[in-house]
Each structure stands twice: as structure tokens, then as C-alpha cells.
Amino acid sequence: MTALVSGLARQHTVLLVDDDEHVLHALVRVLRHQPYQLATARSGEEAMWLLKIRPVDVMVVDEHMPGMSGTELLAWAAKNCPEVMRIVLTGHATVETAVRAINDGGVYHFFTKPCDDVQLALTIRKALEHKDLLQENRRLLAMLEQAHNSCHDK
Amino acid sequence: MTSAPIQGLPDAQSERTAQLALMIDDLAAANRRLEEEILLRQAAEESLRELSCELVNRIRQMDCLEAISELLQEPEFSEDLFLQKVITILPAAWQFPDIACARLILEDKQYATSNFQETLWRLSAPVIVDGGLCGALDVCYLREPVTDSPGPFLRGERTLIHSVAERIGKLIEQTRAEGRIKALKRLIELVLGATNTGLTIVDADFNVVYVDPATEKLRGACAGKKCHEHFCPDGGGCPTCHVAEALRTKKPMVREVADGADSQRVFQVTSTPFQDEQGRWLVAHVSADITQRKAAEEKREKMLLRQQGVSRLQRSLLGPGTLEEKLKSITEAVVNLFEADFCRIWVIRPGDLCQQGCIHAEVHEGPHVCRHRERCLHLVASSGRYTHIDGQVHRRVPFGCYKIGRVAADQDTKFLTNDAANDPRVHNRQWARELGLVSFAGYRIHVTGGETLGVLALFAARPLSDDEDAMLEGLSSTAARVIWQAALDEALRQSQHDLAQAQRLEAIGQLAAGIAHEINTPIQYIGDNLRFFREAFGTIADLFAKGQQFLEALKQEGGPAELIRNVESAVRHSDMEFLLDEIPKAIEQSIEGVERVSSIVRAMKEFSHPAGAEFKSVDLNRAIQNTLTISRNEWKYVADLVTDLDPELPPVQCLPNEINQVILNLVVNAAQAIAKAVEDGLRSRGTITLRSRREGDWARIDVEDTGTGIPEAIRPRIFDHFFTTKEVGKGTGQGLSIARAIVVKKHGGTITFQTEVGRGTVFTVRLPLTDKPRPVQPEPPKAFPSPEFVI
Numbered sequence: 001m002t003a004l005v006s007g008l009a010r011q012h013t014v015l016l017v018d019d020d021e022h023v024l025h026a027l028v029r030v031l032r033h034q035p036y037q038l039a040t041a042r043s044g045e046e047a048m049w050l051l052k053i054r055p056v057d058v059m060v061v062d063e064h065m066p067g068m069s070g071t072e073l074l075a076w077a078a079k080n081c082p083e084v085m086r087i088v089l090t091g092h093a094t095v096e097t098a099v100r101a102i103n104d105g106g107v108y109h110f111f112t113k114p115c116d117d118v119q120l121a122l123t124i125r126k127a128l129e130h131k132d133l134l135q136e137n138r139r140l141l142a143m144l145e146q147a148h149n150s151c152h153d154k
Numbered sequence: 155m156t157s158a159p160i161q162g163l164p165d166a167q168s169e170r171t172a173q174l175a176l177m178i179d180d181l182a183a184a185n186r187r188l189e190e191e192i193l194l195r196q197a198a199e200e201s202l203r204e205l206s207c208e209l210v211n212r213i214r215q216m217d218c219l220e221a222i223s224e225l226l227q228e229p230e231f232s233e234d235l236f237l238q239k240v241i242t243i244l245p246a247a248w249q250f251p252d253i254a255c256a257r258l259i260l261e262d263k264q265y266a267t268s269n270f271q272e273t274l275w276r277l278s279a280p281v282i283v284d285g286g287l288c289g290a291l292d293v294c295y296l297r298e299p300v301t302d303s304p305g306p307f308l309r310g311e312r313t314l315i316h317s318v319a320e321r322i323g324k325l326i327e328q329t330r331a332e333g334r335i336k337a338l339k340r341l342i343e344l345v346l347g348a349t350n351t352g353l354t355i356v357d358a359d360f361n362v363v364y365v366d367p368a369t370e371k372l373r374g375a376c377a378g379k380k381c382h383e384h385f386c387p388d389g390g391g392c393p394t395c396h397v398a399e400a401l402r403t404k405k406p407m408v409r410e411v412a413d414g415a416d417s418q419r420v421f422q423v424t425s426t427p428f429q430d431e432q433g434r435w436l437v438a439h440v441s442a443d444i445t446q447r448k449a450a451e452e453k454r455e456k457m458l459l460r461q462q463g464v465s466r467l468q469r470s471l472l473g474p475g476t477l478e479e480k481l482k483s484i485t486e487a488v489v490n491l492f493e494a495d496f497c498r499i500w501v502i503r504p505g506d507l508c509q510q511g512c513i514h515a516e517v518h519e520g521p522h523v524c525r526h527r528e529r530c531l532h533l534v535a536s537s538g539r540y541t542h543i544d545g546q547v548h549r550r551v552p553f554g555c556y557k558i559g560r561v562a563a564d565q566d567t568k569f570l571t572n573d574a575a576n577d578p579r580v581h582n583r584q585w586a587r588e589l590g591l592v593s594f595a596g597y598r599i600h601v602t603g604g605e606t607l608g609v610l611a612l613f614a615a616r617p618l619s620d621d622e623d624a625m626l627e628g629l630s631s632t633a634a635r636v637i638w639q640a641a642l643d644e645a646l647r648q649s650q651h652d653l654a655q656a657q658r659l660e661a662i663g664q665l666a667a668g669i670a671h672e673i674n675t676p677i678q679y680i681g682d683n684l685r686f687f688r689e690a691f692g693t694i695a696d697l698f699a700k701g702q703q704f705l706e707a708l709k710q711e712g713g714p715a716e717l718i719r720n721v722e723s724a725v726r727h728s729d730m731e732f733l734l735d736e737i738p739k740a741i742e743q744s745i746e747g748v749e750r751v752s753s754i755v756r757a758m759k760e761f762s763h764p765a766g767a768e769f770k771s772v773d774l775n776r777a778i779q780n781t782l783t784i785s786r787n788e789w790k791y792v793a794d795l796v797t798d799l800d801p802e803l804p805p806v807q808c809l810p811n812e813i814n815q816v817i818l819n820l821v822v823n824a825a826q827a828i829a830k831a832v833e834d835g836l837r838s839r840g841t842i843t844l845r846s847r848r849e850g851d852w853a854r855i856d857v858e859d860t861g862t863g864i865p866e867a868i869r870p871r872i873f874d875h876f877f878t879t880k881e882v883g884k885g886t887g888q889g890l891s892i893a894r895a896i897v898v899k900k901h902g903g904t905i906t907f908q909t910e911v912g913r914g915t916v917f918t919v920r921l922p923l924t925d926k927p928r929p930v931q932p933e934p935p936k937a938f939p940s941p942e943f944v945i
Contacts, residue, residue, distance in 0.1 A: 020675055026682030030689075064671070091674030113674040114681050114752045 012036035012128050013055060017047040017073065018062040018089075027060070030117040036128065044068025048076060056084050058127045060120070063090035063097050071097065074105025082106075083135075085127040089115060208310065211249055215314045218247030222321060233329050234263075237322065241265045244293060244318065249308055253296040258322065260289035271296060275306040279319035283326045291319040343367055352421075352441040356381040356397050363436060400425040400437045410444070419445045453621075460625060463491040468632060477640040478534050484633050485537035488612055492622055495591055496538030497612035499599070499633060500531035500551060502562055507550055509867045514552045524552035528870040531562055531609060538612075539589075556581060558609045561596045568627065569596035572617040586613070593618045597630035599637065607637045652892075663761075663811065670759040673751070681748045688741045695734055757783035761814045771805040772813060774853055774921075778844050781817040789825035789842055792832050793859070796843040803846050806853045806921050812896040813921070816905075817844075819889035820857040820917050827861025827915060834862065836912065852903075852920045863911035873905075897921070 014036050016027050024040045031038060039056065041047035045068055047059065059077065063070035074086050088101045091113035101107045108130070109123050221243045225236050237258055245254035245267060257266035260281060275295035281288045293315055299306050346353050346366045355364040360380045370376065376383070381397065400407050406426040412419070423441040430436055467487045471480050481499045488497035505527040508515040514524040524530065531551040533543045543549060554563035557579065561569055571577040574594040575587040586594070595618055596611040610630045618626070702725075709718050757780040782795060789795065806813075821842065828840030837860065845856040864872060873894045897903040901921050909915040 020679070022679040023675060023682075026679035026686065029686040030682045089678075091678065092671045113678040114748070115678065117682055117685050 012057040013039055014124055014128075015039045015041060015047060015050060015056045015059040015084075017041045017044065017059060017065075017070070019043060019065040020062070023062070027117075027120075031121060031124070034121055034124070036124075044070070044073035044076075047073055051077060051081055051084065056081070057131055058085040058087060058124055060087045060089050060124070063088060063101070064092045071100045071105055074101060074107060078104070078106045083131065085131050087111065087123060087127060089113060089120070208308070211308055211310050214247045214249075214251075215310055218243060218314065219317065219321075222318065226325070233326070236325070237263075237265045240318065240322065241267055244291075247314055248293060248295075248311055249301070250295060250299045253299065255294050255296065257292045257294075258289060259292075260322075260326070263289075269296070270294070273297070275299070277307050277311060277315050279315040281319050281326070282323045283330070288323065288326065291315060291322065350443045352439070352443075354381065354439045354441070356437050356439065358397075358401055358435050358437075360397060369441075396423070396425045396439075397437045400427045401435055403427075411441070419443060420448045421445075457621065460491045463487055464625065464629065464632075467629075471632065471636055477637065480636045480640075481535035481633060482537065484610070484629060484636070485535045488610070488626065488629060489538040492612070492614065492618075492626065493616065494538055494612040494614045495589065496536065496540050497610070498533060498537075498540070498543075498548070499535040499608060499610050500558060500562070501534050501599075501608035501637060502529050502553070502606065503532045504528055504870065505530045505550070505867075506532075509865075512550050513546055514550060514555070517552075522552060522555040524555065526553040527867065529553050531559060534608075557594070557596050558611055561598050561611075562606055562609045564598065564606055566596075567598055569594070569611075570618065570623055571595075574613065589613075590615050592616055595623065595626060597627055599630050599634045601631075601634045601638050604634075604638070607634055607641075652895075655892075659811075659815070666758050666761075670755040673755050677748055677752050677755070681745065681752070684741055684745045684748060688738065688745070691737050691741065695738075698730065698734070754783055757781075760810075761818075768809070769807050770810055772808050772810045773805050774803055774813070774846055774855060775799040775801070777810065777814055778817055778846060778855070781814055781821060782844070785818055785821050785825075788822050789828075792829045793825055793840040793842045796841055798843060798845045800846045800848055803848050803853055804923060806923060808901055808921060809896075812900060816893045816896050816919060817855065817857070819893045820919070823889055823917075824857055824859035824861060824915070827859050827863075829861075831860065831862045831914075836862065840914075848923070849920070851922060851924050853923055855919045855921075856916055857919075858914065858916040860914040863913055863915055864907070864909040865911055869909070872907075893919075 012035075014031070014034075016024055016038060017040070018024050018027075019042055021042065024042070028038050028040065036057070039050060039054070041050050044065055047061070048068075050056070051059075059074075061070040061073055070088060070090065074088070077084055077086060086105055086107045087109045088097075088105070088107050089111040090097060093110075093112035098110055101110060108127050111120060111123075222240055225239050228236075237260070241256045241258050244256040245251050248254040255267045255270040257264065257270045258281070270292075271294060272292070273294045273296060275298060277293045279291045281291060293311075295306055342353070343366055345351070347368050351366075352369040353364065353366040354362060354369060357363050360382060362376050362379055362381050365373075365376055382395075396407055396409060404427050406424055408422065408424045411421045411423050420443075421441045422444045423439050426438045426440070428436055428438060464487065467483060470483060475483075481501075485497040485499055488494050505512070505515075505524075508524075508527050512524075514522070514530070515527075517523050530553050533545075533549045533551075536543050551558050551562075553559050554565065557566075557569050560566050569579070570593070571580060572593045574580050574591050575583055577583070577594075580586060580594060591613045593614045593616065594611070595614075596609055598606050599608040599610055600606040610626070610633055612626070705718065705721055760776075761780050761784055778797065778799060782797070821844070824842045828842065831837055831840060840860040841858075842860075843856070843858040845854075845858070847854045847856075873890050894905050897905045897919050903919060903921040905917065905919050907915055907917045
């Protein structure tokens with residue numbers, strides 16, 4: 001993993017969370033050419049730890065994991081690092097899972113296994129763009145506010 | 155003789171004088187005596203005259219009494235006439251009959267001579283009956299009689315009138331008593347007659363003293379004969395003779411005697427000894443005809459036994475046992491309790507032997523053609539003379555034919571004849587005659603308000619009474635309840651089975667969903683890895699091409715020959731050309747395989763959706779595709795699959811699991827029908843066509859096969875539970891019945907089929923697209939010319 005490029009052009013990071021190592025390896029293989037860094041976690045707990053120590057832009061989470069479930073992780077993330085875009089990739093696609101993921105986890109997209117790698121890559125890209133736009137939006141708003149405030153101060 | 159001497163006369167003279175004086179004295183004395191004698195004589199004569207007069211009167215009076223007595227002896231005796239005659243002859247007994255008249259006043263009656271007048275010269279006497287004054291008898295003289303008697307009437311006449319009055323009183327007493335006795339006798343005879351009781355009185359010498367008129371009429375005059383001449387045909391003197399016995403014990407004795415021409419009548423005889431007024435011992439036999447009572451008692455006893463038997467039967471029917479056992483116990487009870495010759499029960503069930511030698515199926519004309527194949531009468535129980543239930547003729551009876559079939563078809567609610575040997579409705583009278591069968595009864599077995607379930611029928615060698623008829627009808631109702639209960643039990647078992655089946659399906663569904671989830675994860679990375687291989691191998695192939703170019707260039711520029719040779723040899727050995735060709739193909743095929751696995755898993759997941767208990771919008775085309783995917787193994791070896799699905803078909807509100815099951819069952823059936831056709835050598839491979847169409851407010855699915863077709867005989871039954879023609883292990887016989895239940899009961903749809911033996915079958919399912927679809931005239935698929943069977 002190369003060092004982050006400074007400034008706005010810093011490289012994005014995508015966190016893949018799945019208890020099955022094969023899935024993680026395979027995803028890393030098919031996504032290796034994508035213009036972002038890939039980080040992996042083999043459990044919800046590991047993912048939480050990672051989210052705390054490094055910036056993450058998009059997380060792709062499996063639902064069914066021993067220990068902390070995907071939904072719980074997403075709910076935690078929605079509360080503690082809401083700026084991280086959340087995508088579900090699960091083999092246990094039940095209505096309840098989907099409902100909880102959307103309501104508690106506020107997910108951006110919901111994939112069922114098996115999913116097409118191209119579709120997944122595309123969605124991650126879109127999520128990143130979405131996030132960047134949001135961030136830009138926020139930055140511009142802050143600038144506007146600052147300008148506004150400085151106008152008033154004078 | 156000595157006499158006193160007279161004075162002055164000589165002795166002689168004096169003696170003479172004395173003698174004369176003596177003589178004069180004597181004469182005077184004689185004269186005096188004579189005078190006395192004359193007086194006496196006169197008195198005697200007077201007395202004699204009086205006496206003779208009285209005697210005449212007496213004779214008159216005696217005559218009168220005698221005449222009265224004679225009147226009493228007259229054969230045509232009547233009180234009125236007698237009294238009138240007495241009055242008429244009474245005046246003649248009086249001293250002066252010419253002026254005598256008589257009258258008798260008796261309570262409100264009056265008898266008088268025609269000249270009767272009440273006068274001063276009247277003689278009366280009271281008529282006393284039973285100690286009380288009842289009337290008066292008067293005799294009057296019409297004028298004063300000239301008589302020297304002190305009064306007009308003689309003493310004897312006073313006596314006479316009292317005597318006659320007394321006689322009349324006695325007579326009236328007697329006739330009244332006789333009347334009472336007569337009335338009593340009449341009453342007794344009336345009572346005897348009314349109570350059907352006979353009374354015979356016999357004396358100690360066995361002489362019949364009295365026989366009541368009814369008995370006498372029955373047996374002929376027997377008064378004065380010996381009792382045993384009439385009543386004991388075996389002759390008298392029998393040691394158990396009840397006359398002798400009653401006379402010996404002096405106590406009444408009661409016996410029952412069978413009597414009558416064929417001893418069919420039963421009498422209860424009470425023999426009571428008694429003494430008449432003369433102290434003679436007599437025996438009165440009072441005989442009551444108790445035949446009816448006896449018969450009634452016997453009947454009651456029999457009825458009681460029957461009731462008990464029926465109660466026992468009903469108790470036992472509540473216990474465990476198969477339907478056949480229970481029905482058999484009913485026929486057994488009918489034979490035992492009703493003395494039936496034999497009794498049988500038939501139950502209405504679908505015809506099952508039509509193709510297997512049922513002789514009724516062969517009848518094609520006459521009144522007994524079997525017109526129903528979907529139901530006929532199955533003999534399930536038989537007791538009595540015949541106990542087998544597999545006889546060629548009776549094991550099945552066509553619905554609506556013969557007595558039994560007609561009762562079953564409700565054409566006759568029951569059939570009862572007490573003249574089986576001659577009743578024209580009885581089919582085999584000759585046989586009944588030979589076996590001495592008198593009555594035949596057939597009863598509909600049905601639950602009130604329900605359909606007819608079967609028939610109970612019996613033959614008996616005696617007539618059946620109304621009571622028995624009613625009881626047998628009751629037993630038929632019992633049989634109905636037994637059959638009904640068995641049907642309910644069966645339905646319960648069925649629904650339990652269905653439930654178990656549904657639970658099993660749900661469990662399988664859940665398992666399948668779980669497995670699908672598990673499979674999805676490896677599929678994910680296998681797919682990812684394969685795509686990675688594909689990409690990576692592209693890179694490697696490019697690299698290899700570059701290497702080849704480099705090797706060529708090196709060779710031309712005279713590079714190290716040894717190295718070049720080694721590399722070229724290694725390339726040749728590795729068969730690189732082939733690898734470059736085949737590895738991408740292998741990868742592509744693997745990707746395809748993974749996709750297929752994932753599609754199967756998806757279909758399985760959708761097919762066995764565990765939460766299928768509610769109505770959902772379902773794309774039937776997708777349901778068909780899913781079903782075909784997972785059932786591929788069932789058909790791929792015997793049939794090609796053609797789908798002709800209407801892309802415009804709107805989604806249908808249905809229970810997805812259940813509809814999937816229907817399609818699966820139909821596809822599996824189609825595949826098995828084709829497999830059978832292949833096995834039979836009809837063809838080597840068949841075609842299953844699935845068609846979906848919209849028909850107005852209905853969605854229609856056709857599942858068509860080129861299998862064996864359905865034989866006519868079993869067409870009505872293919873939707874029955876557990877009906878199967880498949881060999882054991884191949885099918886449970888539930889597929890079509892479940893399909894029908896799902897389509898018709900749960901979805902309000904229809905399931906129909908067209909079939910032709912040897913060519914195949916089309917099953918058509920129609921599901922409503924709206925809540926209240928307009929019924930469409932179903933347009934049958936044009937595959938076969940045969941009519942559509944609507945189930």
C-alpha cells in the first residue's frame with residue numbers, strides 16, 4: 001500500500017469485510033486494477049478497529065459472519081463514521097437482512113452473492129464519486145459560510 | 155124292670171097298673187130320648203149342611219189355588235200375564251162369584267177384572283215383597299150378598315185372599331230374584347265373552363255342569379257330558395287331571411294349556427274348587443286365551459334382546475377397528491338378532507373392477523347396463539348363509555341397477571317385501587323359493603341430509619314386521635354413521651398427511667434456502683477467481699507472444715544458439731499453442747458452469763421460498779422457468795423441452811410455493827408419462843411443451859406431453875387421493891390431487907385435461923387474474939380432438 005497522495009488527490013481506500021478468506025482474496029484479485037487502495041477485514045471487530053485507525057471511503061460488508069454481524073457493523077459505522085459509504089454483499093439475501101441493512105445501516109447498495117465483479121466495481125466507483133461530491137459540497141458550503149461570516153465581521 | 159105299685163089297685167091290677175105305669179114311664183123316657191135324638195140330629199144335620207157349604211167354598215178356594223199353581227207351570231211364563239190370569243180366576247173362588255170382582259195394585263201396575271168396582275163389601279190383603287209393602291189385592295162384591303153369615307165374606311175367603319196375596323208376593327220375589335240371577339248370568343257371560351274367557355264348571359264325577367256360551371259354540375254342546383270327553387282328548391283319569399287335583403287340594407290351581415287345532419293358542423286355566431248350596435264339590439275352570447299376551451310377551455322379550463344386542467353392537471362400533479370389521483359386525487348382528495338368512499352391506503365407491511373382469515361392465519343392453527363408472531356398490535360385509543365378499547355377481551353392483559343399486563341411487567328409499575318368492579321386483583324369485591326365503595329388505599345407508607353412502611340388504615325365511623323394519627332402518631343409520639365416521643377419520647388422516655407433507659416441503663424449502671446461501675459464497679469467489687484467471691491469462695498470453703517475438707529476433711540476430719534451442723524445445727514440449735487455445739475456453743466454460751450453478755441455486759431458492767403462505771404477485775413465466783431448471787433431472791433424459799411463454803402475461807396473485815408445486819407436479823407427471831411411453835417402445839424421446847397465455851381475466855398454463863395418455867377407465871379418478879398407476883416408489887398418488895386442491899380450492903382456478911391414449915395429455919391450469927373473473931369459455935388447446943375433462 002503506497003503512501004497517501006497529499007491534498008485533495010489523496011488515494012481512496014475501500015474496505016472489504018468477509019469472514020471467508022477466499023472471498024476476500026478473489027475480490028482483491030478482481031478489483032486490483034481499480035484506482036483505490038483495498039483493505040480487508042475478516043470480522044466485524046477487525047473492521048471496526050481498522051475504521052478507527054485509518055480513513056476509509058467505502059466499505060463492502062458480508063452479512064453473515066461469526067461474532068459481529070454485517071448489519072451490526074453497518075449500524076455501528078452509520079453512527080460512528082457516517083461518511084463511509086456502505087455496500088452489502090451477502091449470500092443470505094433475506095428481506096429482513098435487506099430491511100435492517102437499509103434502515104439501521106443506511107447502506108448505499110445491496111448485492112447478493114454471487115455478484116458480477118464489473119457491477120461491483122462500477123458501484124464502488126459511483127459510491128466514491130458520490131462521497132467526493134458530498135465532501136466537496138460540504139467544503140464549498142463551509143467556504144461560503146466562512147466568506148459570509150467574514151463579510152459580517154467587517 | 156121294677157116299677158113302683160100304683161095305690162088302690164089290686165095287686166094284679168096294681169101290678170098291671172104298675173106295669174103300665176112303668177111302661178108309660180119307659181115310653182116317656184123313650185120319647186124324651188127320641189126328642190133329644192131328633193134335636194141332636196137336627197143339629198147334626200144343620201152342622202152337616204154348614205159343613206158341606208163350607209166344603210164347597212173350600213173346594214172353590216182350593217180350585218183357585220190349584221189354578222194359580224197351574225198357571226205357574228205354563229211354559230210361556232210371564233209375570234204380567236200370570237198376574238192378570240190370577241185376577242181373572244180369583245172371583246170364582248168366592249161365595250158369590252157372580253157379584254165378585256178383583257184387583258191387584260202392584261207398585262205402578264194394576265191388574266183388575268173387567269167388572270171391578272170399589273164397593274163397601276170389600277176384602278183386601280197386602281202384597282209383601284222382600285219384607286216390604288209392594289201392593290194390595292182387593293176382592294169386592296158388587297152388591298150386598300144375601301147371606302145368613304155374620305158378614306159378607308166367609309172366613310175361608312179371608313184366609314184365601316191373604317194366601318193369594320202372599321203367593322203373589324213370593325212369586326214376585328222369586329221372579330225378581332230369577333231376573334237378577336239371569337241378569338247376573340248374562341253379565342257374567344258378557345264379561346267372559348268380552349275378556350275372551352271361558353268358564354266351565356265340572357262336578358266331582360267329571361260331569362260338565364256349566365259351559366259358557368262362547369266355549370259351547372266353539373266346542374259344541376257339552377252340558378251333561380264328561381269333561382274329558384271334551385277337554386281332554388286323551389281320555390279321563392289322567393293322574394295330573396286338574397279337576398281331581400283341585401278337588402283333592404281344595405285350592406285353586408293355575409296352568410297354561412296349549413290348545414287349538416295346531417296347539418297355536420295358549421290358554422291360562424284357573425281351576426277353582428267350590429261347594430254349591432247342597433254342599434257338592436264342583437270345580438270351575440276359568441280359561442283365558444293368553445295367546446296374544448303370550449305372543450306380545452315373547453315379542454317384547456325378543457325386542458328387549460334385540461335392543462340389548464343393538465346397544466352392544468353400537469358400543470362395540472365406537473371402539474377401534476377397521477371399517478370393514480365394523481360393517482361386518484353390523485351384518486352379523488342383523489343375522490343373529492333378526493334371524494336373517496344372510497345380510498350384506500355395500501358401500502358406494504368409484505368403480506375399480508370395470509377393466510378387471512367385473513361382469514356388470516360387460517352388460518351393454520337391457521335394464522342393467524352399468525352406466526356409472528365413477529361409482530358403484532362395493533360389497534364390503536356379508537354374514538349368514540354367504541360370508542364371502544368376492545362373488546362374481548355381487549362383489550360389485552351397478553349404481554341404479556337391481557334392487558340394491560336402485561336403493562343406492564335413491565330411486566327407492568328402501569325396499570321391503572314379505573313375499574320374496576313371488577314379488578315381481580325380486581330378480582331371482584326361483585332361488586328365493588328354493589331356499590324358502592320369505593322376506594327381502596334393502597335400506598339406504600345415509601346420514602340425514604347427506605348423500606347416500608351404501609346399502610344394507612337382507613333375506614330372511616320369515617316375514618319382517620313393521621317394528622323390525624324400523625329397527626333395521628335404524629341399524630342402517632348406524633352403518634351410515636360408521637361409514638361417515640370412517641370417512642371423517644380418513645379425511646383427518648389425509649389432512650394430517652397433507653400437513654405433514656406441507657411441513658416436510660417447508661423443511662425441505664428451508665434446507666434448500668440454507669444450502670443455497672451456503673453455496674452462494676463459494677460461487678462468489680469461484681466466479682471472481684475465474685474472471686481473474688481469464689484476465690490474467692490474457693496478460694500471460696500477451697506476454698508469451700512478446701517472448702516469442704523476442705526469441706525470433708534473438709534467433710535472427712544470432713543469439714546464443716544453445717539457449718535458443720532449449721527455449722524452443724521447452725515451448726514445443728509445453729504444447730503452448732494448444733494451451734493458448736484451450737485455457738481461455740476452459741475458463742469460459744467454467745464461468746458458464748458457475749453461472750449455471752448460481753442460476754440453479756437461485757431457482758431453488760425462489761422455488762422453495764419458505765415464506766410462501768401469503769398471496770404474492772408472481773410472474774408465472776419465471777415460475778415456469780424456475781421449475782424447469784430444478785426439475786431438469788426429471789425430464790432431460792426422456793424429453794425435449796419447449797417453452798412458449800406469453801411475454802405479455804401479467805403477474806398473478808397467488809401462493810408462489812403452491813403454484814410452483816403445481817407446475818412441478820405437472821412437469822414431473824409429463825416426464826413420467828413420456829418415460830412410460832419410451833419404456834413401452836412408443837417412441838424414443840418425447841417433448842414437453844409449456845405454454846402460458848392470457849385468456850381474458852384468466853392466466854392459463856398448459857403442460858403438454860407426448861406420453862402414453864390416460865386410459866378412459868381411470869380418467870375420472872386421476873385427481874383422487876392416493877390414486878396412482880405408478881409402480882411403488884415412483885409416486886405417492888398425490889401429485890394431481892394436491893395440484894387440484896391448490897388450484898381449485900386455494901386459488902379459485904380450474905385444472906382440466908385432454909388426453910388421447912398413445913398420443914399424450916395436456917393439463918391446463920387456469921388462474922384468475924382478478925378477484926372476480928368473468929368465466930371464459932375455455933378455448934381448449936388443439937392438441938387432441940377429445941373433450942376436455944373439467945375436474
